[in-house]
Every structure is written in structure tokens, then in C-alpha cells.
Amino acid sequence: MKKSVIIVGSGLGGLTCGVILAKNGYNVTVLEQNAQIGGCLQCFTRKGVKFETGMHFIGSVGDNQPLNGIWKYLELDKNILLSPLDTDGYDVFKIKKLKYSFPIGKKSLLEKLKIDFPHQSKQLENLWMKIDLVVNNSSIKTIGKNQIPDSEALILGDLPLDNVLNESIEDETLRNILVGNLPLYAARKDRTPFSLFAFIMDFYRNGAYRIIGGSDTIANSLCKTIESYGGRVLTHHKVEKLNSKENFAREIICDNGTSFTADEFILAIHPARFLELTDSHIIRKTYRERINNLQQSPGCFSIYLNFKKNSVPYMNFNFYSYKNNTPWDCEYYTKEEWPKGYLYMHFCNETNQKFAESGVVLSYINFNEVEDWIGSKIGQRGEKYNTFKANCAEKLLSFLEKDFPGITNNIAEYYTSTPLTYLDYTGTEYGGMYGISKIAGGGALTRIAHRTKFSNVHLAGQNVNSHGFQGVIIGSLTVCSDIFGNSEFLTNTFQENDR
Numbered sequence: 001m002k003k004s005v006i007i008v009g010s011g012l013g014g015l016t017c018g019v020i021l022a023k024n025g026y027n028v029t030v031l032e033q034n035a036q037i038g039g040c041l042q043c044f045t046r047k048g049v050k051f052e053t054g055m056h057f058i059g060s061v062g063d064n065q066p067l068n069g070i071w072k073y074l075e076l077d078k079n080i081l082l083s084p085l086d087t088d089g090y091d092v093f094k095i096k097k098l099k100y101s102f103p104i105g106k107k108s109l110l111e112k113l114k115i116d117f118p119h120q121s122k123q124l125e126n127l128w129m130k131i132d133l134v135v136n137n138s139s140i141k142t143i144g145k146n147q148i149p150d151s152e153a154l155i156l157g158d159l160p161l162d163n164v165l166n167e168s169i170e171d172e173t174l175r176n177i178l179v180g181n182l183p184l185y186a187a188r189k190d191r192t193p194f195s196l197f198a199f200i201m202d203f204y205r206n207g208a209y210r211i212i213g214g215s216d217t218i219a220n221s222l223c224k225t226i227e228s229y230g231g232r233v234l235t236h237h238k239v240e241k242l243n244s245k246e247n248f249a250r251e252i253i254c255d256n257g258t259s260f261t262a263d264e265f266i267l268a269i270h271p272a273r274f275l276e277l278t279d280s281h282i283i284r285k286t287y288r289e290r291i292n293n294l295q296q297s298p299g300c301f302s303i304y305l306n307f308k309k310n311s312v313p314y315m316n317f318n319f320y321s322y323k324n325n326t327p328w329d330c331e332y333y334t335k336e337e338w339p340k341g342y343l344y345m346h347f348c349n350e351t352n353q354k355f356a357e358s359g360v361v362l363s364y365i366n367f368n369e370v371e372d373w374i375g376s377k378i379g380q381r382g383e384k385y386n387t388f389k390a391n392c393a394e395k396l397l398s399f400l401e402k403d404f405p406g407i408t409n410n411i412a413e414y415y416t417s418t419p420l421t422y423l424d425y426t427g428t429e430y431g432g433m434y435g436i437s438k439i440a441g442g443g444a445l446t447r448i449a450h451r452t453k454f455s456n457v458h459l460a461g462q463n464v465n466s467h468g469f470q471g472v473i474i475g476s477l478t479v480c481s482d483i484f485g486n487s488e489f490l491t492n493t494f495q496e497n498d499r
């Protein structure tokens with residue numbers, strides 16, 4: 001008889017585990033609390049115009065790139081069309097008055113930086129060697145292989161990014177440029193490990209792509225694949241309880257009264273939500289305290305822009321702007337200072353797009369700004385909340401207008417969201433962009449193991465390995481290998497030449 005698995009959460013983590021398990025003979029059921037699947041892959045449509053709320057671009061999935069094997073294994077190549085971002089500058093930054101862009105390609109960025117900072121050539125080469133050392137010893141290169149990671153790489157990867165950059169690069173301007181895209185990993189000075197920077201640099205060095213038609217096409221494709229292998233994905237199923245006997249989970253109960261039993265359970269949700277499902281003594285108080293006290297990544301205020309027809313040329317790159325001469329510390333601000341920085345991107349409807357139909361501007365905002373409205377419902381948070389959002393939008397749009405004069409005249413309508421929106425739509429603690437913060441030197445105490453005290457309950461998703469397309473998928477591969485008791489299936493998913 002087929003083994004059964006219940007997966008809680010239909011974000012990238014839950015759905016990729018679902019595909020892998022369904023393809024390996026498991027009877028898969030995915031339970032999602034919302035009306036829409038996808039978590040951070042969700043899009044919404046207003047007046048026929050579509051907006052992405054989370055994932056906006058991905059890397060490394062093209063031919064001969066590190067994630068190409070898993071991309072095909074997940075059958076995403078059958079349904080997803082990608083549009084490459086500008087080769088010469090997929091990430092463009094404005095750091096106060098300085099403008100810079102990152103080209104795609106492992107060597108191209110290094111060469112460009114060496115030309116612009118010739119006095120730092122040797123230092124840049126050394127930094128690139130450090131990035132390679134960390135990446136070559138990370139799960140993406142070692143998963144499914146009997147390779148023991150180099151301890152020097154592990155130590156280096158766990159050092160604070162800021163320290164490594166300060167030691168490696170003398171030129172302050174260059175250091176600031178190197179972290180120009182840090183909102184992608186919600187980096188915090190002195191705390192974010194060097195490994196996160198190394199993964200991001202490596203992920204997009206191979207290629208960066210928008211998802212044509214929006215990130216929800218990834219969720220829909222994964223769902224279709226699960227169903228084609230006999231599985232199912234059920235929306236409007238908020239899991240509220242996990243019943244267990246000693247260290248064995250037996251049953252899951254949903255808010256609509258339905259219950260599900262299975263051999264294995266994967267909780268692809270924030271670990272704080274997992275703790276709410278069980279009061280079993282198996283989960284020790286110290287574990288609960290540790291999870292509940294972990295630092296969360298910052299949340300964001302988002303403006304979704306609906307542009308007037310054919311008024312805004314399509315921008316085939318990501319644009320980051322910082323008021324000060326450093327990208328660091330945008331999450332620390334006074335009311336007067338906010339917003340200190342933002343990330344601006346356009347939605348991709350088709351290849352060779354001429355004009356943007358919609359776009360998004362994201363800026364860090366602290367949860368305490370919206371905590372007065374905790375417990376209120378979406379659309380019913382009241383006038384004060386609406387005024388708060390309108391004020392934030394006005395400030396953020398006037399910052400955008402400075403960088404793109406005339407843009408506000410081309411906005412037909414806009415919508416906004418806060419960390420409360422993310423909390424409600426994804427269940428992520430404090431609506432943090434990427435779940436639990438990765439802390440340099442924090443060791444095991446700041447990490448979430450995918451195994452739990454229940455022998456048949458596993459955690460997956462961005463809080464387990466790392467966030468983003470690559471981080472979440474590597475986490476799913478690890479969890480599934482553990483359930484299978486071997487990693488043989490990985491040889492199919494990662495061809496040697498893909499790595």
C-alpha cells in the first residue's frame with residue numbers, strides 16, 4: 001500500500017515536498033489555510049491587472065545552471081516561461097548619489113568591479129575565492145554526495161558578513177556596492193552570516209529571470225504536478241491541531257472540522273505556528289522558548305502600482321535606492337527618516353515587454369508600527385490603519401518620484417500592504433519577509449532542524465534551510481531524503497554538470 005503524507009502549507013516548501021513525494025509513490029495531501037495556494041508565491045488581480053506579492057525573480061535554473069536539474073524534476077520546465085533580466089545589469093542600485101549595476105555572470109561582475117576599483121583587484125579576487133569556498137561546501141553542491149563540508153568554509157560562512165567585508169575590502173564605496181542588493185536577504189549589519197551573501201551572489205551570478213505571468217504560475221504548476229501523480233491540494237483547510245501519542249503524530253484537525261491521518265506529516269509553515277498545533281509534553285519548554293524567542297527577519301511595506309496604459313517603459317532589472325551612503329541599517333529609522341531605502345520591480349507579462357502594466361515598491365517597516373491592529377481582519381482594520389498606510393504610501397512614492405521624475409503621474413491606482421497582511425496571508429511570525437533571521441555565529445540555537453521530537457513530523461519551508469527559491473528547495477530535498485531514508489533520488493534531480 002502507498003505510504004501517505006499530509007503537508008501543511010502550500011507555499012514553495014510544501015508544494016515542492018509534495019511533488020517530490022508524489023513522484024516517489026507517496027499518497028500526498030497538501031492542506032492550505034487560504035483560498036489561494038502559494039504563500040509568498042501568491043499574486044492578486046485588480047481590475048484585470050496582476051501583482052506579485054512575494055517572489056519576483058529567480059536565478060540558476062537555466063541550462064547547465066545549478067538548479068536546472070531540480071527545475072526539470074519538479075516539471076516546472078513544462079509550464080513556466082522565464083524572461084531573463086538584463087545581462088549587463090539585472091540589479092541596479094542608487095546609493096545616495098552613486099549609481100551602480102551588477103551584470104549577470106560569475107566572471108562578469110568580478111571583471112566589472114576590478115575595472116572600476118583597480119586598486120582593489122587582488123582583494124576582490126580573494127573575496128570571490130571566499131564566496132566560492134563557501135558555496136562549494138554548501139548544500140547545493142554537496143547534497144546527495146558523500147562530501148564532508150570543509151570546516152574552514154563552514155567557519156567562514158558563519159562569520160558576520162560585515163566583518164568579512166571589512167577585512168576583505170578596504171574601499172568603503174566598494175563595500176557598500178557589494179551589499180547593494182541586501183534587501184534580497186534582509187541582511188542586518190553585524191548579524192547576517194557571510195554565507196547568505198555568498199549564496200545570493202552565486203544564485204544570480206548564473207542567471208536571473210522574471211517569471212512570465214507571475215510567481216503564482218509556479219504554485220499552480222507544482223499543484224498540477226502533484227495532482228497528476230494522484231495527490232491533492234486542498235484550500236480553506238487551516239490546520240489547528242496535531243494529535244499525537246508519545247513521539248508519534250496520528251492526526252491533524254482543521255478549522256472546518258475535517259481530520260486527516262497519515263504515515264508522515266510535513267509542516268511547511270513557520271515553526272511558531274507548529275508550536276500552536278500541539279501541547280504534547282514531547283515538545284519541551286526549552287524548545288518552545290527558543291523558537292518563540294528567535295529573531296524574525298524585517299517585514300515590508302509594499303505599494304502595488306497599476307500604471308496608466310503605455311506610460312511607463314518596462315524595466316528589465318531590479319532597482320534599489322538608499323537615501324544614505326550605505327545600504328545597511330534601513331530597518332533602523334525614526335518616523336522622520338522613513339523610508340531609508342526601497343526595492344522597485346516591474347511585473348513581467350510577456351517577453352520583450354515594452355511597457356509595464358504594474359510594479360511593486362518594497363521598503364522595510366517594523367512590525368511595532370502596525371501592532372495596534374493585530375487581530376483585526378483584512379479590509380476591516382479601520383480608518384486609522386488606512387490613514388497610516390496612506391501616509392506611508394505618500395512618503396514612499398515621493399522617494400520614488402525623486403529617482404523617477406514624473407512616475408507618480410503615470411500611476412492610475414495603487415494598493416498597499418504591511419507586515420500584518422503577510423502575517424494573515426502566510427502565517428509568518430510578525431509578517432517578516434523571510435521568516436526567522438539567520439544569525440552569524442548563532443550556531444544550532446538559532447537554526448531550525450527539519451526533524452522534530454515526533455518521529456513522523458518534519459518541518460520544511462524557508463525557516464528550515466534558507467529563504468528564497470534556492471534555499472527553500474534545498475530544504476525540501478533534505479526533508480524528503482530524510483523521509484525516504486536515502487538520498488538516491490537526488491542523483492536524478494541533480495546531474496553532475498548542473499552543479
Ligand SMILES: Cc1cc2nc3c(=O)[nH]c(=O)nc-3n(C[C@H](O)[C@H](O)[C@H](O)COP(=O)(O)OP(=O)(O)OC[C@H]3O[C@@H](n4cnc5c(N)ncnc54)[C@H](O)[C@@H]3O)c2cc1C
Pocket residue numbers: 008009010011012013014031032033034037038039040041053054055056057058237238239240268269270273300362425426427428432433434460461462463466467468469470472
Ligand atoms: C516581499 C517578498 C519578496 C520576495 N522576493 C523573492 C524573490 O524575488 N526571489 C526569491 O527567490 N525569493 C523571494 N522571496 C522569498 C520567497 O518567496 C520565500 O522564501 C518562499 O516563497 C517561502 O516559501 P515557504 O513555503 O517557506 O513559506 P510561505 O510561502 O510563507 O508558505 C506558507 C504557507 O503555509 C500556509 N499556512 C500557514 N499556517 C497554516 C495552517 N495552520 N494551516 C494551513 N496552512 C497554513 C500559509 O497560508 C502559506 O500559504 C520573497 C519574499 C517576500 C515576502
